[in-house]
Amino acid sequence: MIDIKEETVMENWDYSKYIEPLVAIVCLTYNHELYIRDAIESFLSQKTTFPFEIYIHDDCSTDGTVSIVQEYAEAFPGIIKPIYESENRWKEDYGASYLFHKEITKRKYQAECEGDDYWTDPHKLQRQIDYMEEHEDCSLTVTNGKRLNVLSGSISPVFEENEIEISKRNGKYDLNNFYLLKYPPTASHVYRREFLEGVEKAMSPCRASDFRNRLFLMTKGYVYYFSEETCIYRIDVKGSATSSWKNFDIPQQKDINEEYVRMLCEIDELTKRQYTDSIWKVKKEYISKKLGCGSFSDIFKTTENKKVFHEMSIYFKIRTILKIIMPNWLYVFIYLRDR
Template sequence: MINQIDKNAPKIADQYCGEDFEPEISVLCLTFNHREYIGQCIEGVLAQRTHRRVEIIVHDDASTDDTRDILIEYRNRYPGFIKLVLQDENQFTKGNVVLSLGIKHCRGGFVAFCHGDDHWLSPYKLQYQHECLMKSKAGIVGNRSLILDAKNNEYVGVSGFSTNEITELTDKLVLKNSGNVVPYSSIMVNPEIKNRILENVPPVRSHTGLQILGSLSSGMLVLPYLFTVYRVNVSGSSTEMMFSSDEKKMKMVEMKIPSLRRLRTIAPSNVTFDLDRLLARELFIAPRSLLGKRSLSNYSESLRNRDAKGLSIFLLAITVEFVLLSLRFFVGKVKKLIF
C-alpha cells in the first residue's frame, strides 16, 4: 500500500509555519494529571518526520499536578505548533466527553489521537498512517501497541488486533470485536470521519465507540507495526476512574447504551443486526454481571445517588428492550435460514 517512507522528511519540531498556518494534520492529546508522562508524549509527536503541516492540540482536563505547567512550557517553546485547551473544572467527572471538547479545536482535516500517558515510538507513524488513509477507502487507521506497565516500567505484552500485515477490517468485523480493535493512541482518522465525530460525539463515546463510528461503511485499517506505547496501571487514569467500583462500572454501561443507539441510527443496514446484538449485551448481560451476587435491594443501597424506584424502572426498561432485541435477533436468524 505504501511504496516508500521518506526518512529524510523534516521533524515537526524543526519546522516553523507561523502562527496562522493551515495544518493538514491535527494531533489531539487528552491529558489529566500526567506530569510524569506528558513530556514523553509530546516529544514523540515533535519527533515525527513528515512534509505535512501539523498542529498539536492538548486538552488538559483541569490537572491538579504539574501537568499544566509542563504544557505551558512546551507551548511557549513551540508557539506555532502547540495549542492548549485548559479546563478550569474537570469535565470527565461531569459526564462530558473530553474528545468532543478537544476535537472541535482541531483545524487539520486528518486527526491523530493520543493520551498524555501514552507515547509514540516511531517517528514515521504520522507519515505512514496518513499515506495509508490517502490510498485506502477506509477512514480510520490504527496499529498494535506495546503495553508498558507503569508500576514497574516494564513491557508486558502487545495490545491490538493480531495481524502480521496491513489488514482491512470491515465494519462487521470491528463490531464483532465490540469496537475494541486497537489502542486509542494509535488511531488516526480522515476528514470524513472527523466530521462524523463532530456530529455524533456525544452521545457516541469511548475508544470503542470511536472505532465503530469510524469504521461504519468504509471499514478500518490495522497496521502490524508497533508504532505506539500503551501505558497501563497509571494511578488516577481515566480507566481507573471509570472502573474503580461497581457503581462506576454500572454508570459506564448506562452511557454505552445511548452511544450504541446513536450508532445504530447511522449504521448501514448490513450491520444493524450486529449492533442489536451488542446493544442487547450491554442492556442485559453487563448489568446482570454487575448485579452478580447481590440482590436488587442491596445494590440499591450501594447506589446512594439513585433511589430504589429509579433503579427498578431502569432495570425494567432494559429488560423490555432486551426482549425486543432478542425477538429481532431470532427473526433475523430465521430470515437467514429461509433465504
C-alpha cells in the same frame, strides 16, 4: 527536554505542497506530570513531509503538568498550541473535550494520544497519513501497540500473537467485521476530521468517547489496521478514566455497560440494521456484564437479556447469579482480582 530544535522538526515539511498543517495532534492531559514529557517528545520526534501542529489540552491539572506543557510550548511556539482549562471539563460533560477540539483543530486529519501514553515509532504519522491520502474511503487508521502497567512495569502487546488475524497482518475493518478488531489503542487513532462531524447529534454522550467515535467513523468509511506496534498505552495510571472504572461500585459498573449497549444500539439504528449480526457479537458481551450488575428481574426484562443468559455457559450462568445474590464481596473477589 528533548535535544531537538523546532526547525529540525520542520526541516522536511514540504511547504510547496502544504500551505497549512495537514494534521492536528490532540493530546488531552490531566495530572500527567510523570508522563507528559514522553508524549510531547514522541510527537516532536515524528518524521513527516507534511506540517503538523500539536494541541495539548490540559483539563485543569492540579500537579506540575501545566508548567511542563508551558516549557515545551515556549520552546516550540510554531508547533505546540497549549489549551488550559480553569475547571475540569471531562467531569462536567463527557463530550465537552471533543466538541471543544472540533471548533479549534480545523485540520484535514486529527491524531489522538492522551498525556499518559506516547508514540514509539517516528514514522507512525507519515505511514498512516500516506495511506489515508491514497484511500479516500478510509475514515480511520489504527495500529497495534503495547500496554505498559505502571504498577508492575510489565509490557504486553495490545493484540497478542495468538490473535493471528489481527496481530501480524494489516487489513481493512468495517461494521461487518469490527468485532475482530476489538479495542485498538486510542493513541494510534488518526482520522478524517470531517467524517466525525455530527457524532454529538447522532449519538448520546458517553464516557468511552473513543469507542463511540470509532463506531461512528465506521459509518462513514472503513478502518485500516497496521500491525506495527507504534505506541505505548499505560494502564493503572492513578486518576485515569479506565483506572477509575475499575473502582466503580456495582451500580456504576451497570451504568458503564449500559452506555456501551446503548452506543451499539444507536449504531444499529444509524445504519438501518444492516450490520445487526456483527453488532450483536459485541453487544452481547456488554449485556452479559450488565446482567451481573443487576437483579434477577433484569435477566427476563428484555428478549436480548434472556437470549444472552440462555447462551451463557453453565460457569457464567452461575457466576452471574452469584454476583446478583452476593454482589459486594463477589464483586471484590471476581472483578478487582483481574486488575
